[in-house]
Amino acid sequence: MKGFRRHTIMVLSLSIILLLLWTYPISSAEKAPYKIGVNLGLTGPYAEVCKTLKMAMVMEVERINARGGVNGHPLELVIEDNGFDLGRAAANMTKFARDKEILVVVGPFEDNFQATTRAIAERDGIINIIFCPSNPMVRALKQRWSFNIAQSDILVSQKLVDLCLARGYKKVLVFPGNWPLAQSLAEYLKRFGEEKGIKVIISKETHKPGDIDMTPQLIKLKPTIEAEKVDALYASTGGPAGPIICKNMRTLGITIPVLGTHAFGFGFYIKLGGEAMEGVEFPAGKPVVPYQLDKDDTVRPMIIAFDQRMKARYKVGADQLSGHSYDVIWLLHNALERCKGKVTRAKLRDALENTKEFKGCTGVYNYSSTDHDGLSKKDLVFIRIQGQRFVRVKFPKFE
């Protein structure tokens, strides 16, 4: 009897151990990964920008996986370079769409490729998350499977109008770049500005992203600035063109205030522009000034924590771009957690569309069937470059 009992205990113990061994991998990261396709121009003119996006995504995915993944499923990034080529961006998209394990595709970053990848997303039924949807025609496409990250050109322009009103600017001259984001920012400023009684003059002089000297255009604009008694010049641009405009303006003796886009909120702007950047004001995302946000700001703790992780790993702080990457990964994490049963592309799309009050680096996301942008004007802050650093500026009626 004693032997029988001992035998039973041993069998039961072995069964429990075997059961635990069998169930352990399922409850941890041994489950099939949730794959995320990433379609970025890691070579080509936007390579540096796209590398920042990639770095932050990799870091956050590793962090999630170290915590046991999403309901035990690790996340896996499948990254493809599109080389800033429309054909390759489309080919990557079809490659991801074909692989049924890939639930969602992030990117491309480039404006004009987005219409094609969105069309593929709609046709093949795969989620496409777009980083900077600035092309008004692309934005106008009401689509089921596409979601946007980052503030839209509409929000940025509305916030800039607030900045003009706060500063009392009545006349603004816009010097736009010749790419979709720069153009649409200029047009929206004119539209929203004129609704509030601000005269907005869009210059016919434009510039390209690679222009290294804007003096010829600014010489042509100088008589307009003087004749029209313009209150401020809005440099509707991004990349190195911003600091170059500021430097050239100061060299030509144009002293009117400069307004910038949210793309001015990167450290290299101050490094490139130096003294010429002093006094430039612009609306931007909260990651530009993480430590100057209000103590009760709901997104402050996560931006600060993210900034510290970025510094620890890559020796660079968080910025708006890496903030977008954070938002993509954690929005997906949040939506995946809410999916019940086996996660499919359709379930994930529905979960993503039902995202409410999700706190990301860029702001608080609220997606719905009619709004795939998610953010609001409240998610932007006013910034001034002062003493070679970004300083948050507050205006009582506007923020």
Add this chain to the structure above:
Amino acid sequence: MVERIRREFRKRDLCYLGALLLLPLIWPDPHLHHLLVLAGIYAILALGLSLFLGYAGQISLGHAAFFGIGAYTTAILTTRYSVPTFVAFWASAATAAVIAYLIGRPILKLKGYFLALATLGFGEIFLVMVRESRSLTGGVSGIFGIPWFSLAGFSFDTYLKQYYLIWGVLLGLLLFAKNLVRSKVGRASLAVATSEDAASTVGIKVAQVKVGVFVVSAAFAGFAGSLFACVMSTASPEAFGLSLSILIVMMVIVGGMGNLYGPIVAAIFLTWLLDILGGYQEYSLPIYGVILILLLIFFPEGIGTRLGIRLMYLISYRGRKKKREEVQL
């Protein structure tokens, strides 16, 4: 008709044709179909440039502009004027051909580097015009929502259908190009490529031949551009820049100049290569560069030149190797 086809295509060609017909059916992968659709479009473009570069011995670094003219013609006609895509397809080639004629008359008097610079300048002028003519071309934003190619109510709305459409067009244009290079014009262009002075002394109207080949080459690019716009459903300036012109020149050189199959082989190879290299992320460009350098070193005459002989050599090498192994045993 059958006899004519038999004359045009040898047994080897028919094998290639059979393989192309069966490939998407044997391998029903939409991504592969999409890649072959892109490769087919690039092949049409490269085939046209091959006539100008390989047969007439002239250089063009502005062929992306003709490709863009084709794409924008289709985009404008279909989205603004609801013209059927089939009509827009022909209009695209005609527009590219007319513009090529108009600019070809003055610039083809230039030679060598000067011609390269003039065509490069044309490419840049095209981009500026597209960006600035906002009411017509949508400016920097481009035109979206271009419909699928359709013919008599049949819409080419899947990659498989697009594959057969594009490779069908390519086959037709290849047939035309084969006839052209064997014709009086083709022989004259070869003579012009060898020596313009010598060609003119035997009564060849050099300027006329050069313009003629340039126009045909641009029409090919127009066809390709029209198909590209329908496949991508968009036409925007970024897609028609200098990098595309260089890619197409590279396809002609890597494929083999003075050879009509070479650019097609190179278009397939480079499209596939770029797709494979995408996974190497930021290293894709250096690897691509090294592969191109190696190809140019080891295959200076092009990978598509003597393709049949190369294949035969590979097969026989494997056979010989097997035999050697058997003997050693």
